[in-house]
Amino acid sequence: xxxxxIQGFFDSISHEWILRLxxxxxxxxxxxxxIRKWLKAGVSEGxxxxxxxxxxxxxGVISPLLANIYLHYALDExxxxxxxxxxxGDVIIVRYADDFVMGFQYMKDAERLQEALKERxxxxxxxxxxxxxxxxxxGRFAAENRRRQGEKxxxxxxxxxxxxxxxxxxxxxxxxxxxxxxxxxxxGTLARxxxxxxxxxxxxxxxxxxxxxxxxxxxxxxxxxxxxIPALDKFRRAICWLWHKILCRRSQRGWMKWKTFYRxxxxxxxxxxxxxxxxxxxxxxxHP
Numbered sequence: 001x002x003x004x005x006i007q008g009f010f011d012s013i014s015h016e017w018i019l020r021l022x023x024x025x026x027x028x029x030x031x032x033x034x035i036r037k038w039l040k041a042g043v044s045e046g047x048x049x050x051x052x053x054x055x056x057x058x059x060g061v062i063s064p065l066l067a068n069i070y071l072h073y074a075l076d077e078x079x080x081x082x083x084x085x086x087x088x089g090d091v092i093i094v095r096y097a098d099d100f101v102m103g104f105q106y107m108k109d110a111e112r113l114q115e116a117l118k119e120r121x122x123x124x125x126x127x128x129x130x131x132x133x134x135x136x137x138x139g140r141f142a143a144e145n146r147r148r149q150g151e152k153x154x155x156x157x158x159x160x161x162x163x164x165x166x167x168x169x170x171x172x173x174x175x176x177x178x179x180x181x182x183x184x185x186x187x188g189t190l191a192r193x194x195x196x197x198x199x200x201x202x203x204x205x206x207x208x209x210x211x212x213x214x215x216x217x218x219x220x221x222x223x224x225x226x227x228x229i230p231a232l233d234k235f236r237r238a239i240c241w242l243w244h245k246i247l248c249r250r251s252q253r254g255w256m257k258w259k260t261f262y263r264x265x266x267x268x269x270x271x272x273x274x275x276x277x278x279x280x281x282x283x284x285x286x287h288p
Contacts, residue, residue, distance in 0.1 A: 003136060004100055006129065035066075075120075201246050224273065244261045
């Protein structure tokens with residue numbers, strides 16, 4: 001499979017190309033003129049203003065939309081056409097913004113597409129990130145193939161906040177895709193929650209508990225997949241430890257016993273449970 005990332009994507013989008021691509025669907029010159037002004041708005045840093053000849057406005061609400069339109073024509077449609085004309089086996093692509101992964105039935109297809117993709121992206125003033133783009137052996141037969149070549153267990157890759165691992169089912173020893181929360185993503189979330197707790201150190205416990213409950217439940221709503229509950233348990237324990245530490249710092253004599261804190265934590269911090277079924281239950285249809 002190909003784990004790919006486009007280097008400096010939002011800063012490298014060609015204004016000429018994006019306008020040409022928009023003209024395929026948009027005929028109103030007023031809309032195109034407005035988008036052209038948006039692209040040329042420039043960037044203000046303090047008292048300095050600099051023009052933007054390439055790329056989309058950083059933080060602009062229209063930037064994700066323009067980026068998806070750009071890659072739809074530059075990448076998505078091209079991959080579908082390449083799969084029909086050049087691929088010897090199945091080719092699957094999953095893309096979110098400029099981060100995407102591609103699965104191949106045969107390694108030769110992956111190698112040929114990677115070389116062709118470099119040329120395709122160069123036409124649109126883009127290039128693959130040399131450090132974040134790699135070909136790895138992953139999937140149902142990866143462990144057996146790597147063992148035959150005298151190599152260790154299959155490599156893992158991170159996509160959309162999950163680390164994807166080749167694993168096996170304990171009951172029938174069949175292949176299973178294991179998805180666990182990326183440690184870097186979890187540390188970032190805990191750091192933001194820690195800052196929010198410190199800012200509300202002296203607020204009412206019930207009010208802080210309600211906010212914390214919404215934040216933790218939102219985290220579960222995304223990451224509560226099968227086999228990821230141990231990681232979510234670890235996340236909940238870290239949240240409890242941070243909140244207990246903040247409550248104990250409200251005064252010099254404000255040490256709170258863990259027995260008392262557990263009653264508060266059980267009231268406001270939900271316990272994780274699986275919220276998403278297996279992928280084969282969610283996606284029963286296969287794209288042609």
